[in-house]
Amino acid sequence: MAFAAIKKDRENWRVTPNLLDYERICAAFSWQETERQLEGLPGKRGLNIAHEAIDRHANGPLRDHLALRWLGKQGEARDFSYGDLYRLTNQFANVLRTLGVGKGHRVFALAGRIPELYIAALGTLKNGSVFCPLFSAFGPEPIQQRLTIAEGKVLVTTDLLYGRRKISELRSALPHLEHVLVIGDPDDPSPPGTHNFRKLMAEASDRFEIPPTDPEDMALIHFTSGTTGRPKGAVHVHKAVIAHHITGTYALDFHPDDIFWCTADPGWVTGTSYGIISPMTHGISSIIDEADFDAERWYRLIQEQRVTVWYTAPTAVRMLMKAGTGIIRKYDLSSLRFISSVGEPLNPEAVVWGTEAFGLPIHDNWWQTETGGIMIANYRAMPIRPGSMGKPLPGIEAAIVHPHKDGTVDVLTEAGVQGELALRPGWPSMFRGYLHEEERYRKCFAAGWYLTGDLARKDADGYFWFVGRADDVIKSAGHLIGPFEVESALMEHPAVAEAGVIGKPDPLIGEAVKAFVSLKRGCEPSETLRKELLGHARSRLGPAVAPREIDFRDSVPKTRSGKIMRRLLKARELGLPEGDISTLEND
Numbered sequence: 001m002a003f004a005a006i007k008k009d010r011e012n013w014r015v016t017p018n019l020l021d022y023e024r025i026c027a028a029f030s031w032q033e034t035e036r037q038l039e040g041l042p043g044k045r046g047l048n049i050a051h052e053a054i055d056r057h058a059n060g061p062l063r064d065h066l067a068l069r070w071l072g073k074q075g076e077a078r079d080f081s082y083g084d085l086y087r088l089t090n091q092f093a094n095v096l097r098t099l100g101v102g103k104g105h106r107v108f109a110l111a112g113r114i115p116e117l118y119i120a121a122l123g124t125l126k127n128g129s130v131f132c133p134l135f136s137a138f139g140p141e142p143i144q145q146r147l148t149i150a151e152g153k154v155l156v157t158t159d160l161l162y163g164r165r166k167i168s169e170l171r172s173a174l175p176h177l178e179h180v181l182v183i184g185d186p187d188d189p190s191p192p193g194t195h196n197f198r199k200l201m202a203e204a205s206d207r208f209e210i211p212p213t214d215p216e217d218m219a220l221i222h223f224t225s226g227t228t229g230r231p232k233g234a235v236h237v238h239k240a241v242i243a244h245h246i247t248g249t250y251a252l253d254f255h256p257d258d259i260f261w262c263t264a265d266p267g268w269v270t271g272t273s274y275g276i277i278s279p280m281t282h283g284i285s286s287i288i289d290e291a292d293f294d295a296e297r298w299y300r301l302i303q304e305q306r307v308t309v310w311y312t313a314p315t316a317v318r319m320l321m322k323a324g325t326g327i328i329r330k331y332d333l334s335s336l337r338f339i340s341s342v343g344e345p346l347n348p349e350a351v352v353w354g355t356e357a358f359g360l361p362i363h364d365n366w367w368q369t370e371t372g373g374i375m376i377a378n379y380r381a382m383p384i385r386p387g388s389m390g391k392p393l394p395g396i397e398a399a400i401v402h403p404h405k406d407g408t409v410d411v412l413t414e415a416g417v418q419g420e421l422a423l424r425p426g427w428p429s430m431f432r433g434y435l436h437e438e439e440r441y442r443k444c445f446a447a448g449w450y451l452t453g454d455l456a457r458k459d460a461d462g463y464f465w466f467v468g469r470a471d472d473v474i475k476s477a478g479h480l481i482g483p484f485e486v487e488s489a490l491m492e493h494p495a496v497a498e499a500g501v502i503g504k505p506d507p508l509i510g511e512a513v514k515a516f517v518s519l520k521r522g523c524e525p526s527e528t529l530r531k532e533l534l535g536h537a538r539s540r541l542g543p544a545v546a547p548r549e550i551d552f553r554d555s556v557p558k559t560r561s562g563k564i565m566r567r568l569l570k571a572r573e574l575g576l577p578e579g580d581i582s583t584l585e586n587d
């Protein structure tokens, strides 16, 4: 079903949108000009994300302005002004310095949405070290793998996760991991071989001078998954802050009095670029909710905190839709003036539902770990075509292309033609590499384009429409999951001979991870074994990554060169045409 475009009533803006005239602003845009909106380190000592996010405001009129309001699971609340964050992040930078952690060293965080995570992230950046967030829902295996790849020197975690994720058992396999900082009660003894985070913080000075920072210095590593191989550590640099800032202006329409709520976990790039950095470079107030999704809680929180700009994800929107509009009527959500969503396709129904439920459409936008910031968006002042991701940000050139094996690329200019979504490199938050994987990085580029791995179309008016992934990567509740990681974990079980993993369409979470498993000789399929395999995968990978369903098969289809034909597994699962199976070896 086609949905009518949602027009914007230009007469009734409560605050004037930042991007009123898309064509004019795009034509006049320059990254150099944009950089001038930031301050740079005093004394021309470079560009540091944490200075732009905190120190700049803490040393100016926004010192006492609310930066973060943390809302705990049990109803607690803690406020942090820019001045508070200045001191706390200085303290954390000093903690690192005292431990001998310096420029370029990787500091990992494994924690839920708690204030210490935000303090550690920004303190790490101040110190010139590299911040690497991990999902708190990860099991021991993904944690160990990521710490290994990035040679993590420090891990900041909570006492609960330290025990649950069996960190002490992982340590012998992590020779680079020198310091584990555990967030717990300062008076409780920390586990053997770890430091007490709060005790170290209490002992550290709150004065710190950010060392000179080259805009190209490594700042963040975000892990993402491909179809094959290990997870990829996408490297981002301090200069990315220019893009974090300006996309906050144009795509999220930040204004000085905003109360912003980004529901994403900082374990994902959205939770860092927009859950931490972008709102702070704008000096606005953000709220952080520690609790998991709960429709009533979310609406109550918007009402009580007077949230104005809300950035969420399609899975959450679908869960809100499921909870119904009835409960919305119990709350006063009139503070909201802009709602946006990212991470997976946003159903056109959801866009329209937003208009009915909140009196505001939900603005879809598109980007990925590698791009570091929003690339394509529906803007506040621009009509929405429900189902479309919108148009490229000012400064971003996007196209639909057809890459050839010889490295050439056809740019498909005809409207409505499907191809791979490509971006012209050069924006500041563009990833600078996959850590230790030069070849994989190189393969992302062809003929002057960055190939995103997504299939899309562009219509005659320049709106982009998402079609699907060009590879077998799975998007489940916003998490990008590499099938290979899941298959490898399953194959560690003594009964498993082969495993093939697919994303099965799911009305709520987009795709659910489903595994097909063939067993070793002498092992018989049974309900008990299925449960055992599900439990095995869950304990290794964590609930966010593990399969929800497992089917037994005599064999898993492979190509003659031994590659698992996930596409075929998927086609069969969904009853779709099998396509070209000329390379199929067994079956």
Ligand code: AMP
Pocket: 224, 269, 341, 342, 343, 344, 345, 346, 364, 365, 366, 367, 368, 369, 370, 389, 452, 453, 454, 466, 468, 469, 475, 478, 479, 480
């Ligand atoms: P990640 O790197 O985990 O943020 O995942 C990026 C991928 O998520 C993209 O390459 C897309 O496949 C998907 N994605 C992100 N935003 C959207 C969107 N608005 N519509 C459809 N897919 C999206």
